[in-house]
Amino acid sequence: MSADYTTDVLIVGSGPAGSTCAALLGTYGIANMVVSRFGWLADTPRAHITNQRTMEVLRDLGLEEEAVSVSSHQDLMANNVFCHSLAGEEFGRLLSWGNHPARKAD
Numbered sequence: 001m002s003a004d005y006t007t008d009v010l011i012v013g014s015g016p017a018g019s020t021c022a023a024l025l026g027t028y029g030i031a032n033m034v035v036s037r038f039g040w041l042a043d044t045p046r047a048h049i050t051n052q053r054t055m056e057v058l059r060d061l062g063l064e065e066e067a068v069s070v071s072s073h074q075d076l077m078a079n080n081v082f083c084h085s086l087a088g089e090e091f092g093r094l095l096s097w098g099n100h101p102a103r104k105a106d
């Protein structure tokens with residue numbers, strides 16, 4: 001089955017780059033269409049850390065408050081834990097995600 005579509009901008013891929021591109025073009029009233037290879041989202045997390053420039057883009061899109069509302073505060077992400085399982089033996093942990101005292105000013 002095939003169908004004809006007309007759009008000014010065709011965006012291939014609905015990852016952060018593609019979906020942000022679509023949203024930003026939309027704010028300028030530029031017609032666009034996103035196509036993606038898959039019909040589902042990734043089943044593992046890929047955005048533990050969201051950097052300052054990304055938050056600025058989300059702010060421009062009016063999405064900052066929503067992003068913050070579903071985020072974990074940095075203090076809750078202090079360590080990178082090495083363990084056999086979540087309830088099993090812990091081998092060690094590192095201060096990470098910018099939480100080492102030497103990096104607090106970052």
Ligand SMILES: Cc1cc2nc3c(=O)[nH]c(=O)nc-3n(C[C@H](O)[C@H](O)[C@H](O)COP(=O)(O)OP(=O)(O)OC[C@H]3O[C@@H](n4cnc5c(N)ncnc54)[C@H](O)[C@@H]3O)c2cc1C
Nearest residue numbers: 012013014015016017018035036037038045046047048049
């Ligand atoms: C485990 C993991 C953890 C991560 N943690 C972080 C983090 O904490 N912070 C952070 O900033 N980044 C993190 N990243 C990196 C971040 O996920 C990537 O930088 C980001 O996803 C890249 O976005 P993108 O839109 O460029 O590409 P992608 O997210 O790869 O999106 C590209 C999309 O295009 C689709 N596509 C490709 N080719 C075609 C085609 N021919 N036709 C149709 N669709 C197509 C793909 O299926 C995909 O959905 C992590 C990545 C992984 C794997």
